Amino acid sequence: MQRSHRQFSFALTLWCGLLMTAWRPALSQQHDSTEARLSPAAQGAVELYNAPATKRMNGAFDVPASSVIPGNVAVLNGPVTIAGHIQGSLVAINADVRLARGARIDSKLVIVGGSVTSADGARIDGETLKQVELLRYHLDGDRLVAEREPEYDDTWWRRHHVLNDIRRGEAYTDFFYVASRAYDRVEGWSFVVGPRFQRFPAWGKINIEAFGVVRSASPVKWGEETLGHDVKAEVQFGKPIGVAVGARAFDLVEPTESWQMESGEVGLASVVLHRDFRDYYGRHGGEGFVRLQGGKDADLTVSLSDEQWSDVRQRDPWTLFRNDDTWRPNPFMDTGDMHLLTTRLRIDTRDRDGSPWLGWYLTGELEQGAGQLLRLGSPSYVSPDNVLRMIPTSPAHVSYTRGFLDLRRYNSIAPSMSLNVRLVAGGWLAGDQLPTERKLSLGGPGTLPGYGFRETGMTPDVLQCSDGFRQAGTPGQCDRVALVQVELRSRLFAGSLRDDASDDWWRPGLNGRMEWVLFTDIGRGWFVGPQDGGASYPSGLLPPLASFKTDVGLGVDFGGIGVYAAKAVSDGSEAPHFIVRLTRRF
Helix, strand or coil: CHHHHHHHHHHHHHHHHHHHHHHHHHHHHHCCCCCCCCCHHHHHHHHHHHCCCCEEEECCEEECCCCEEECCEEEECCCEEECCEEECCEEEECCCEEECCCCEECCCEEEECCCEEECCCCEECCCEEEECCCCCEEEECCEEEECCCCCCCCCCCHHHHHHHHHHHCCCEEEEEEEEEEEEECCCEEEEEEEEEEEECCCCEEEEEEEEEEEECCCCCCCCCCCEEEEEEEEEEECCCEEEEEEEEEEEEEEECCCCCCCHHHHHHHHHHHCCCCCCEEEEEEEEEEEEEEECCCEEEEEEEEEEEEECCCCCCCCCCCCCCCCCCCCCCCCEEEEEEEEEEEEEECCCCCCCCCCEEEEEEEEEEEEEEEECCCCCCCECCCCEECCCCCCCEEEEEEEEEEEEEEEEEEECCEEEEEEEEEEEEEEECCCCHHHCECCCCCCCCCCCCCCCCCCCCCCCCCCCCCECCCCCCCECEEEEEEEEEEEECCCCCCECCHHHCCCCCCCCECCEEEEEEEEEEEEEECCCCCCCEECCCCCCCHHHCEEEEEEEEECCCCEEEEEEECCCCCCCCEEEEECCCCC
16 A cells, blocks of 8 residues: 555656646746846946946056045956955955955955955955856946856756756746766666746745656666655745745655765766765655744754655666676665654855855754664674674664764965864764664765775774674664864965866866865764773763874865875774765865
8 A cells, every 4th residue: 555655646746747847838937047147246246347436447456555445446357455445345356355454345345256365454344245156247338247157958967057046046947857866776876857846925935846756776666666756845934034834755765874975976986886885774754844044054944754764775776887796785774663853953154165165064963763663773683703693673662862063164274275174973862772774984985084984894993883793784883973074275286277167067077276185084983881991982971082093195176076095094004095086075
């Protein structure tokens, strides 16, 4: 009966999608794609530049400390150095701005296609608007006309187009089709298909999505292993600050530790190298949520969900290399029915994606779970040869509290140099032992690249917390982890391979300034329990610093694709590791 219900839901999703496709020509008239799509910063820059009273400059522009300029000033192509007083707004288009000590701007500072460096004592009385991407424009006499941004590819890179539309606040109605989920050993390539609808009325936002999920890993057959769904309806009252309420129904395959690496990196490693850096479990159910939206910089979400967790097995999807190799087994997971009360906080004061980051980034999660679980993924019996024997027992009541924190600080210590720090801490807080789906681990490209992913043989094992026992797939078994990552990065030489980030619609990856990176990481995991001097420590005690694993490394970031070498410091016998990343390290 449950399988029939899932098949009906997916068929209904496909039918709705076809219906929305038929309506699309009429509905699409509500969005005029021929107009230039401008961010608030770009729109403000164009309006101020074209204002009749604005003083317009082209090229390098300096305002000495003794100078006072009345009214608004707009500068094309810069650079701009301000030490004096501007009695109005300053607009810098495709130009960097330096504010010296004592500089003063009475109104707005608007920067498009550049960055700002401000000394202590510089003063801006109005708001500051920034856009990192260069502005495409042409001059019609004295008037500046913004040109339309290039259309995005509607196939492989359609996902980027979708994110861009949502970020800019555009309305849309369409039939959505994309291979958007990462390639992995459980699903293969997961396709998402279905209608979506978003509108921005005067009072807030409406967003509806009804997606069916099709998994391509063999054997492909009509059933729950191949088909899934993800349906969401959300209404937000107020913008950009407001309150959103919504509901979601899902039947998905989810990773257990998505915080370590992004889906695109995991998918590429799987399809090319036959190596999957995640473990997975089935998640079927629904949730309701309330979100307090604090503009683009912050939000607080509280959700209540009723879910069924299931164990999923690795299948045999095709890979470019090593196609005849055997996949690492997907570890056994705990199965059963769970009720989750989850509170999530996000604060992000950084610039837009793709920019030289500066500011804070914080995500925090507190999850309280209760339900009935069959502990298939937890050690239940150990044979004399230290090989785990999984003996299923009857479901038992589970009640736990788990927390997770990811705090990052991006610091500009020179015009082309930054020092960035990341702290990750999380795990068990109270109640029963954590389910396998919520346990943690370290090691590998995303956390401690000087150590191998799911590396075994360490005594005590402070990265996987295997406690010396061999388990299929080598799952993470730590109750808690703590990790600190520090990196120093700076411009490599004086140029870059490419610096036209707005053209990433056709050439993903090499967009931005090429940088060298020096880094170090320190972290470990542990059990919560009686202190044994190695892998287990009481709840209120942090393991000694000397027990943490440390690595160092260096590399080159080409603006989205990075090549790194890392070496373990705590274990001299550990061989160096060479890594390719598709995003920044963090």
